[in-house]
Amino acid sequence: MNDTLRIIEERVSLRRYSEKEIDKETLNQILYSAMRAPTAGNMMMYSIIVIRNQEMKDKLSVTCDDQPFIAKAPVVLLFVADMEKWHRYFKLSDMDAFEEKRGGTYSPPSKADMMLAVSDALIAAQTAVIAAESMGIGSCYIGDILENYEIHRELLNLPQYVLPIGMLTLGYYEENFKRNPRSRFDSKFIVFNEKYKNLTDEDIKEMFGEEEKKFVSNNRYGAENYGQMFYGRKNGSEFFKEMRRSVEEMLKNWKY
Numbered sequence: 001m002n003d004t005l006r007i008i009e010e011r012v013s014l015r016r017y018s019e020k021e022i023d024k025e026t027l028n029q030i031l032y033s034a035m036r037a038p039t040a041g042n043m044m045m046y047s048i049i050v051i052r053n054q055e056m057k058d059k060l061s062v063t064c065d066d067q068p069f070i071a072k073a074p075v076v077l078l079f080v081a082d083m084e085k086w087h088r089y090f091k092l093s094d095m096d097a098f099e100e101k102r103g104g105t106y107s108p109p110s111k112a113d114m115m116l117a118v119s120d121a122l123i124a125a126q127t128a129v130i131a132a133e134s135m136g137i138g139s140c141y142i143g144d145i146l147e148n149y150e151i152h153r154e155l156l157n158l159p160q161y162v163l164p165i166g167m168l169t170l171g172y173y174e175e176n177f178k179r180n181p182r183s184r185f186d187s188k189f190i191v192f193n194e195k196y197k198n199l200t201d202e203d204i205k206e207m208f209g210e211e212e213k214k215f216v217s218n219n220r221y222g223a224e225n226y227g228q229m230f231y232g233r234k235n236g237s238e239f240f241k242e243m244r245r246s247v248e249e250m251l252k253n254w255k256y
């Protein structure tokens with residue numbers, strides 16, 4: 001196994017950090033690596049917000065579904081999908097006149113642009129994850145940045161065509177930290193050849209078989225199987241309700 005594969009194999013989402021600070025040079029290397037990531041049309045439809053301020057981290061640890069470890073990470077990186085800069089540039093480039101000459105009208109950022117900007121932001125984020133790992137720095141994505149859109153927009157000064165998409169906590173692994181990599185589904189349920197494979201009900205049951213085996217019936221959701229328990233904990237929970245509401249608001253705001 002080469003070094004890159006080993007780093008990928010050994011990475012875990014890190015939610016406890018050593019006291020060691022991340023110095024400027026190291027952080028710059030992580031940011032530089034993120035910016036070397038592939039990006040649609042070389043447009044870099046994202047921005048990276050570096051958050052070290054304790055008050056800001058404290059606030060985010062509450063607004064992102066009360067996850068106190070966020071406040072304890074030395075650095076938080078927020079990757080925002082960003083069409084604002086291109087939209088402004090197109091406007092400054094007199095796109096309305098250009099389109100009029102061509103008999104068309106200027107298209108402000110569309111949902112297609114949004115999809116590409118979200119892809120760009122997350123690809124850059126994951127590149128930062130791997131760069132950080134290679135220097136002994138662990139990370140954890142915070143999906144709950146998708147919640148409370150209005151609060152985050154205000155808090156982080158986000159204009160119309162900028163969406164908070166990927167948040168990462170960063171910090172060094174503690175000495176003697178015991179890595180416990182989480183299992184994954186078997187590749188036969190994930191990797192298909194040439195065309196999508198619609199799994200049978202039996203396949204689906206087999207896919208979740210390992211989790212079902214570990215299911216305990218006296219759980220706090222009153223669930224009778226693993227599916228019900230998972231849904232109760234995640235997709236059917238209060239925080240997910242907020243995430244659904246917040247994302248609808250983001251989509252509404254990205255007018256086209």
Ligand SMILES: Cc1cc2nc3c(=O)[nH]c(=O)nc-3n(C[C@H](O)[C@H](O)[C@H](O)COP(=O)(O)O)c2cc1C
Pocket residue numbers: 011012013014015067140141142143144181182
């Ligand atoms: C998009 C995304 C959102 C996530 N959000 C959170 C989160 O809000 N809080 C958290 O503790 N972990 C979060 N995680 C980490 C996952 O729980 C973790 O990746 C998963 O359990 C697999 O574990 P591993 O990363 O250690 O392999 C998120 C991961 C991704 C990719």
